[in-house]
Amino acid sequence: MCSEGNRKRRTRTSSVSSTFVVVFLFLSICSLPLASALSIGIGREGSVKNALFTPEKKSCVSSYVGGGIPRTTVGSSSLRKQQQCQNIRDRKRVSLEASAAPSAVTSSMPRANLAVSLDRPLISPEQYYRRPGFFGMWKTFLAVVLSDVFKAAFVAFLLAFSISLFANSSNGLAIPSPQKIRSGLDYYYKLLKGRATRFWNKVRPVEKIDAVPMPFHPEDDGWGVCMLRSKEHIGRSPFVRYDFDLPRADYVLPLSLGQTITLCCLDESDNIVEGNFYTFKEDTGTFSIVLPEKNEEETEYDIGADRAKFAHVLKGEMGIGDEIALKPGVSTLNYRGQYLPVTDIVYVASGVGIVPILDQVKAVLPSGSSSVKGVSLVWINGDGKDFDVAINELEEEYFKYNTKLAVSCIGENVRKKALEENEEIEEAVPDFNPGTMAVISGPRAFSEKAKAYLKNRGYPEDCLCVLL
Structure with a gap:
């Protein structure tokens, strides 16, 4: 392990060194044209400066070179002083001639000695430093x-994916089918899509929704009104x-x-029919419920006698646009256990009993929304449809919370068979641990x-809760 770590460190060091050498050589080659045009300039105090020169400083260097001084001798102190003195005398002579005949002097001066503002360098930063275009990206x-690194990661992914397929194959190491x-x-x-959706739900800006809780006034006995929109x-x-x-x-419903x-309405004989229902979906200005459409006996078994009567009226006697009275009903989600906080929830549902559980699952799974760390859902139906x-x-x-949610959909006619007789149910329902709450619907x-x-x-x- 030590030799392997040393080998990796040497590899990284050599890689960084080679990268530095390549970058240094590239910058050196690119800087040759600039070095020839923007050579080392001498300031007024004789200090050497490495910078982008203005044309004024470049003309001063050009006069030195044009006067016969080799570039290799520019750095000597004696020649520097002589050239400075000569430069001062030349400037005095040029200023005297300019005062006598300014137009003639201006026309005879070299182009390099024309005055240039200091805020305009030889190479503009906007022109020299360019953002990489599409081709560079x-x-x-x-x-x-x-x-x-990318090749190794890609090969590792293919290897892991192949191993997982072979491990799940019923034929051992046989080649999996298409x-x-x-x-x-x-x-x-779907797993990647779910993780991306979960991440986006965390980072997206919270939309401000102008929602108002629907009022239910005591003078109306707490009743409001809604209208049937669709079936x-x-x-x-x-x-x-x-x-x-x-x-x-x-x-919105409070x-x-x-x-x-x-929900309450009148049938064709002006009899009052009502029932308590869990909402399937809620949104601003609307809500929905789910009811079975079976024969009378099966409907009564699924949702009870009162709800079955209301479902019969809603199906056959109520039309689109008819008004129905409503008011908030009873709350059935209560925990009376002594183990707090609740860290795990086990849901056991059948038929339309999945409706309230689906709403609760969406509420407790997001991080920070509750103390729940794990959810097990066992949904049992006699008909796969x-x-x-x-x-x-x-x-x-x-797929958004696969590390916290376990779902088991089991086909079993529990009207004729006990739950403990099904091995899948036995395996899907976890054992009780302190902090576990079970919800039945x-x-x-x-x-x-x-x-x-x-x-x-x-x-x-006291750790069991029944949603009726």
Whole structure:
């Protein structure tokens, strides 16, 4: 190790030395034309100056050389004094002749003796020091690409990528298929994109949004009004997204994390139907919810009897532009455990229960937003199409925070099978540690099963939170 470090240091030293020699030779060659035109000048006190000379100083040197004095003898003190005296006498003679006949003297004077302002050097800095153009930048980029460091890094990346593909191959060291290679490249692309998005979210300037919390007045029993804007099926799933507009474009719902919104309307028989729902997406002036579009029995199993009635009216009796009453609902995200702060959260969800969890995941993952250091999400559905509700959003969050978020999408009909009978669920749910909070969200029957399962896994009941 010591000899290797010494070899690296010698290599770096030789590289720096060679670079310095090349730069020095290049500057020396480029400075030859300047050295011939801008030679060493002698000041009024006889001091030698190395600088860019004005034409006035250059004419003084030219008179010395033109008078027959070799350049090698300019530095002697006796000749310097003689030339200074001769220069003073010449100046006095020229000034006397100029006072008698200024026009004749001016015409007979050499061009080098014409007066030039001192703020105009022989070579202007704006002309001499130029920023490198596109060609220069391209040469610099090409030099970096062709450098040994870049080559070594590129080879190391290809080697690591190949090893990872071979390690994940089911055939040992067999050559991976083109599909597996494309899958690996797609994974690394999404990972880099997620990291870039995460970095941009940190450094981008905060946009000032003129948002106003929507008021709910006591004289109206705390109710407000919204308008149904659109209905849209989500992917292949049997779920529908309903979008609503608030009374003003700058209104936002004043909801805390894990708080529901209560919606109320009248059916065709003028009966009041209402239900508490978690918002799927919120923005200035609008919000949305997600409801199943199944038969009556399955809908009631997924979201309960009251919500199922409201979903039936919203689907078949409410049209675009109809008004619906709303007000803030209950908050169900409560932690009653004794282990503070909460450092890990385990989410267990099924069906449309993923809606409130998705909002919470986005809130706790960014650095500095909470004390949470790790999140495990287990999403269980009996039908694979149900994952279309939020799979894209979860994938986006995973690639931004893959070191903090673990997502497991498991296909299992938990209505007919216990959770502990599935090995994937057993592996995906981590063991309890102090500081861990478990959140359960989904149909009521599923929540009861999940709560019993987590208690059997060692989770204290006061560390469990059920979102109903």
